[in-house]
Amino acid sequence: MTVLDFLRLTGRSWRTLLIGVAIGLLAAFGYTQVQPHVFTANSSGFVMAGPAAEGGYIGGSEAAIAKAQSYIPLITSQPVYAKIAENPALGLAEGQALTGRLSASVAPGSNLIQVQASADSPSSAVALANGALQALADVITDLESQAGGGVSSVTVLPLQDAVEPTSPESPNLRNNLLIGAGLGLVLAYVFVFLRKALDVKVRNSKDLASAAGVGSLGRIPKSPQLMGKNRASNDADAIAAESFRRLRTNLRFASVDEEIRSMVITSSNAGEGKSTIATSLAQVLAQSNTPTILIDADLRRPTVASVLGIDGSVGLSEVLSGQVSLEDALTATKTPGLYALPSGRIPPNPSEMLGSEAMRSIIRLLSQDYIVVIDAPPLLPVTDAAILSTRVDGVVLVATAGRTRREDVGAARDMLSQVHGRLLGTVLNMVPPRDTADGYEYRRNRSYYVTADKKGMPVFKSSKGHVDLLEPQPEKNASAAISLAPRPNSQSSEQPPQAVVAQQQAPASETPSDLSSTPEVQGAPTRRSRRGA
Structure with missing residues (x-):
C-alpha cells in the first residue's frame, strides 16, 4: 500500500476513525472517574553534620550531603513507620499500610532532603508528609546518638512544611484522554485494515475488473435522479447523464473487429440497477441519432414499461408465442429514435421462450437496422441471461459499489464463459461521489457539468455557488435545441409505428414496420449511416 492509498483509505474511513477516537476518549474518561484520587504533598529539611556551635552546617556541608544520601532508604523502614503510627495527629487508621505512600530524595549538590507523601485527600497528604519528615529526623537522631555514645552529630532541621495540593496527582485526566484517543485511533485503523x-x-473499478476479468466500460454515480420514478430520464442529473454518454462511447470502441449491434445488460443478482442502466443507455444511444430498440427480456420481473411510462400488456412474450406481430408489439417512446419492446405478460416458461429460435430471429432482424439493447434477468438466480448471451454480440455486466460480492461477479463470469458468451465489459453502478476514489473525478469536475433551465438554455454554476444563465442563443440554433428535446408519447400500443416515424420525418423504408416483412428486408436500405458519433 502506497502513501496515497493510505490517505484514500483514511478519507473513506474517517467516520470509523472518528468513532474509534470517541470511544477511546469515553473509555479514558470513565476509567479516570472510577480510579481513586491520590494527592501528593512535599516537605523538606536540612541535614546538618557536626556540632552546631562549630558551624557544622557550613563547615561540614560535604559530610552533611553524604549523611543525607545515606539516610534516604530509612524513609521506608519499619522504625519510621512506627514513629508515624505513634503520632495521633496523623489520624492513621489501625493497620493502615504506608507501603508505597512515602518516598525521599536529596536535592542535587545540596544537603536538602525532600519527603513526598501520598494520600486520598489533600489534608491527609499534608499531615503525612510533615509527620514522615519529623519521624525520619527522630530515627536519624536515635541512630546517631547510639553511634556517638549518646551524642548525635547529625541534625535534621525542618525547612518547609507541606502545602495542600489543589489537584490530584493521580489519575491524570489529560494524560488519560490523550492515551485513550491514541489507543482508539490505533484500534480503529486496525479495524479498517x-x-x-x-x-x-x-x-471500486479495480475490484470489479479483477473479479470479472475484463475492463470497465463506465462508472455511474449514485444520484437520487436515477431512483424511483426518476429513472425514465437521466437528464435531470448532468453528471449522471455524462457518465452514460461515456458508457455509450466506450461501448462503441469495445470491439475492434466488428460492430456491436446487440447487447445484453445484466447483473449478478437482482437490485443492482441493470434496468436503469439499460434504459438510460438506450436513451443516450437514441439521442446520438442512432436508431435504438430496447427489449425487456426480463420475463419474470419486467420494469421497462413502467420506467418508460408505456403500455406493457403486449410485448415480447406475445411475439414469441405468435399471438401478435413484432410490428404491433413495438412501441415508440418519448425519446426520438428509441423504440421499446415490453415484456408483455409473464409466461410460465421464460427460459424456453428466450432460448427459442424465434428470439434469435428477432434479435438478428432488429440488429440489422437498430442497436438492440436487451434488459435481461440477473445471471445467478436464473439462466435467462446466459441463454440470451449466445444470441447477441456481447454482454455488459452491472455491479453495485459496496453491495455486489466479488465471488458473485466471478460466478457470473464463469456462467458466461461456460455458454461461450462474450463479456464486453463491466459497469460499476451507484458510485459514491465523495466516499471512493472512483467518484473523485465527478466531485472534482462538478462545476464543469451544465444543466438546462425550463427554456432549454444551459445553466452554469460558478465556484462561489451563484448561478449564471447564458444569454439566449441565435435563432439558427433554436431548431437544434428543439429536435433534441424529448417529445410526449402520443402513440398507443395499437397505433402503427409508421405514424410515429412519420412524425419524426424519417423515410418510410426506415420504419419498424419493415421488421415484419419478408426476407426482402435484408436487401432494403439500412439505417447504419444514421449512427451518430
Whole structure:
C-alpha cells in the first residue's frame, strides 16, 4: 500500500476513525472517574553534620550531603513507620499500610532532603508528609546518638512544611484522554485494515475488473435522479447523464473487429440497477441519432414499461408465442429514435421462450437496422441471461459499489464463459461521489457539468455557488435545441409505428414496420449511416 492509498483509505474511513477516537476518549474518561484520587504533598529539611556551635552546617556541608544520601532508604523502614503510627495527629487508621505512600530524595549538590507523601485527600497528604519528615529526623537522631555514645552529630532541621495540593496527582485526566484517543485511533485503523483485508464486496473499478476479468466500460454515480420514478430520464442529473454518454462511447470502441449491434445488460443478482442502466443507455444511444430498440427480456420481473411510462400488456412474450406481430408489439417512446419492446405478460416458461429460435430471429432482424439493447434477468438466480448471451454480440455486466460480492461477479463470469458468451465489459453502478476514489473525478469536475433551465438554455454554476444563465442563443440554433428535446408519447400500443416515424420525418423504408416483412428486408436500405458519433 502506497502513501496515497493510505490517505484514500483514511478519507473513506474517517467516520470509523472518528468513532474509534470517541470511544477511546469515553473509555479514558470513565476509567479516570472510577480510579481513586491520590494527592501528593512535599516537605523538606536540612541535614546538618557536626556540632552546631562549630558551624557544622557550613563547615561540614560535604559530610552533611553524604549523611543525607545515606539516610534516604530509612524513609521506608519499619522504625519510621512506627514513629508515624505513634503520632495521633496523623489520624492513621489501625493497620493502615504506608507501603508505597512515602518516598525521599536529596536535592542535587545540596544537603536538602525532600519527603513526598501520598494520600486520598489533600489534608491527609499534608499531615503525612510533615509527620514522615519529623519521624525520619527522630530515627536519624536515635541512630546517631547510639553511634556517638549518646551524642548525635547529625541534625535534621525542618525547612518547609507541606502545602495542600489543589489537584490530584493521580489519575491524570489529560494524560488519560490523550492515551485513550491514541489507543482508539490505533484500534480503529486496525479495524479498517482488517475490514479491507476481509472485504468481499466490490468497492471500486479495480475490484470489479479483477473479479470479472475484463475492463470497465463506465462508472455511474449514485444520484437520487436515477431512483424511483426518476429513472425514465437521466437528464435531470448532468453528471449522471455524462457518465452514460461515456458508457455509450466506450461501448462503441469495445470491439475492434466488428460492430456491436446487440447487447445484453445484466447483473449478478437482482437490485443492482441493470434496468436503469439499460434504459438510460438506450436513451443516450437514441439521442446520438442512432436508431435504438430496447427489449425487456426480463420475463419474470419486467420494469421497462413502467420506467418508460408505456403500455406493457403486449410485448415480447406475445411475439414469441405468435399471438401478435413484432410490428404491433413495438412501441415508440418519448425519446426520438428509441423504440421499446415490453415484456408483455409473464409466461410460465421464460427460459424456453428466450432460448427459442424465434428470439434469435428477432434479435438478428432488429440488429440489422437498430442497436438492440436487451434488459435481461440477473445471471445467478436464473439462466435467462446466459441463454440470451449466445444470441447477441456481447454482454455488459452491472455491479453495485459496496453491495455486489466479488465471488458473485466471478460466478457470473464463469456462467458466461461456460455458454461461450462474450463479456464486453463491466459497469460499476451507484458510485459514491465523495466516499471512493472512483467518484473523485465527478466531485472534482462538478462545476464543469451544465444543466438546462425550463427554456432549454444551459445553466452554469460558478465556484462561489451563484448561478449564471447564458444569454439566449441565435435563432439558427433554436431548431437544434428543439429536435433534441424529448417529445410526449402520443402513440398507443395499437397505433402503427409508421405514424410515429412519420412524425419524426424519417423515410418510410426506415420504419419498424419493415421488421415484419419478408426476407426482402435484408436487401432494403439500412439505417447504419444514421449512427451518430
